[in-house]
Amino acid sequence: MSARSRKTQERLLYLISPIGLLLLWQLLLMAGFGDRRFIPAPTDIAVRFWDMIISGELWLHVGVTLYRVFAGFFLGIVPGIAVGLTMAMFRPVRIFFDPLIASLFPIPKIALMPLLLLVFGFGDASKIAVVAIAVFFPVIINTYSGASNIEKIYWDVARNYGASQSVMFRRIVFFGALPTIFAGLRIALAVSFIVLVASEFVATKAGIGYLIWNSWELLQVDVMFVGIVSVGVLGLIATVILQEIERKVIPWKAE
Amino acid sequence: MIAPRRGAALEIKGLRKEYVSGQGSVVAIDNVDLRVEAGEFLCIVGPSGCGKSTLLRILAGLDTQTGGTIKVHAEGWAVENAMVFQESGLFPWMDVETNVRFGLETGGVPRAEADRRVEAALKLVGLVRFRKHYPHQLSGGMRQRSAIARAFVTEPAMLLMDEPFAALDAQNRVILQTELVRLWEQTGKTVIYVTHSIEEALLMGDRTVLMTAQPGRIKRIIDVPFPHPRDLMKLSASAEFGALKLDIWRVLEEEVMRARAEMEL
Structure with a gap:
């Protein structure tokens, strides 16, 4: 079998499981299993999806959610990367941060929401803050482990050429850790959607999380599904973009 | 053409390195006395663990000795040494040119001068393309x-090479050995070249230092007579080469047998 036809075959296989699942779902409902008022069929959801795109209602929520996700994401990853790298370079910094991470990482960040509402109020700031806090930890841990697992020989070479701390940091530690940092960013991206949508369940009048929760209260199950599917689609697109950035930024990664 | 011999001269006296761990201590090097002349190509041969x-690594400043002294006479050289490792140690995230430039960047060599040297070094090793x-x-x-090239470009007083060709296939090894000897003949730097191959040591070096294992001591120093x-x-x-190789192999064989006998005790 040629490489090309194998690739086509793998693509088909890739699509079969989600399409098959949707088909099964549709057929079961059409055959009368389940109540379509409570469990809408994929076609019902698609129709509602389309309506909400045309009316612009969906765009409003998507826009708000994207803004909060990305603002929180960047506010969290920049200090996360910086702290992770510094921990790898300086032992006292690591010793200082280790117990903080160990105790703060396991706290469900959504549990901080009331506190953040108190501090930041009901606007976007509290949602952005919860995302930033949530992504901070996985990024620190990945960055630190990437930077501290840089092969010894690179340190030796840099030291042999008399590299200063600053050169070590900028030219060796950062780039050496970059592949692992990106693995951390992928986790962080998913985490930011998870945490944000949950945080939008309360104290806001816009965003996909609000859309989902509000449609539950109004018992518009099809709208609820539109919200859920939207999160998945946005997550997928964001991940693809991140992977493209990774390919550009890490040209040395062997294919 | 052979360049005048220049580079660092080295005086090592009573060098000792002991590693202490939970299981006790291991003497890696004991009582090593060695004089290296300026511009000499010196090979150090010995079994693993010698x-x-x-x-x-101690000479490169990557490790410190437990005892003894090292004096380096490298007047007039901005960079005392540059090391080439067995695994190239090239930074995977830099292209060839940036890798070669690395030692100049850390050394604060001005841009134009660095460009010129990198260009020359790439040409020297045939990697311009x-x-x-x-x-x-x-x-x-x-x-x-x-x-x-990355090591040469810094114009070090001595080159320290740690089995740099050990991981290469036979053809490539011969090609690179030839190139290295040519580079050395052209530049006349001091080279200290560590290898486990007697053949490699005799082919390239002026002198060969034979070391024994555990603890690492100098067993014998051989003047290599080939011009x-x-x-x-x-x-x-x-034939001369073959005869010399055999001689040295005898010495080393005795050493290997002795070490093995000690291990079995």
Whole structure:
């Protein structure tokens, strides 16, 4: 079998499981299993999806959610990367941060929401803050482990050429850790959607999380599904973009 | 043409390195006395665990001795030493050119001067066409050439080489040995070259230091009688070369047997 036809075959296989699942779902409902008022069929959801795109209602929520996700994401990853790298370079910094991470990482960040509402109020700031806090930890841990697992020989070479701390940091530690940092960013991206949508369940009048929760209260199950599917689609697109950035930024990664 | 011999001279006296761990201590190097002349190509040969790499790392400033002194006479040289490792140690995230430039960047060499030197070094090792390639896109031989260029470009007083060609296939090894000897003949730098191959040591060096294992001591120093410039292929096929190799192998064999007997005790 040629490489090309194998690739086509793998693509088909890739699509079969989600399409098959949707088909099964549709057929079961059409055959009368389940109540379509409570469990809408994929076609019902698609129709509602389309309506909400045309009316612009969906765009409003998507826009708000994207803004909060990305603002929180960047506010969290920049200090996360910086702290992770510094921990790898300086032992006292690591010793200082280790117990903080160990105790703060396991706290469900959504549990901080009331506190953040108190501090930041009901606007976007509290949602952005919860995302930033949530992504901070996985990024620190990945960055630190990437930077501290840089092969010894690179340190030796840099030291042999008399590299200063600053050169070590900028030219060796950062780039050496970059592949692992990106693995951390992928986790962080998913985490930011998870945490944000949950945080939008309360104290806001816009965003996909609000859309989902509000449609539950109004018992518009099809709208609820539109919200859920939207999160998945946005997550997928964001991940693809991140992977493209990774390919550009890490040209040395062997294919 | 052979350049005048220049580079650092080295005086090592009573060098000792002891590693202390939970299980006790291991003496890696004991009582090593060695004089290296300026511009000499010195090879250090010995079985695994004889401390030859440790000695090199101490000279490179990557490790510290437990006892003894090292005096380096490297007047007039901005960079005392540059090391070439067995695994090239090229940074995977830099292309060849940036790798070669690294030692100049850390040394604060001005841009124009750095450009000129990098250009010359790439030409010297035949990698001008591959300057924008990343290490993973190069063969093992090309990676080692880049590493050698990175060391040469800093114009060090001595080159420290830790089995730089051990991971290469036989053909590439011969090619790189030939190139290194040619580079040395042209530049006259002090080279300290660690290897486990007697043949390699005799082919390239002026003198060969034989070391014993555990603890690492100098067993014998051999003056290699073959004049430079050398044709390595021709030399390796000559009868004199074969005879000398056999002599040294006898010495080393005795050493290996002794070490093995001690292990079994």
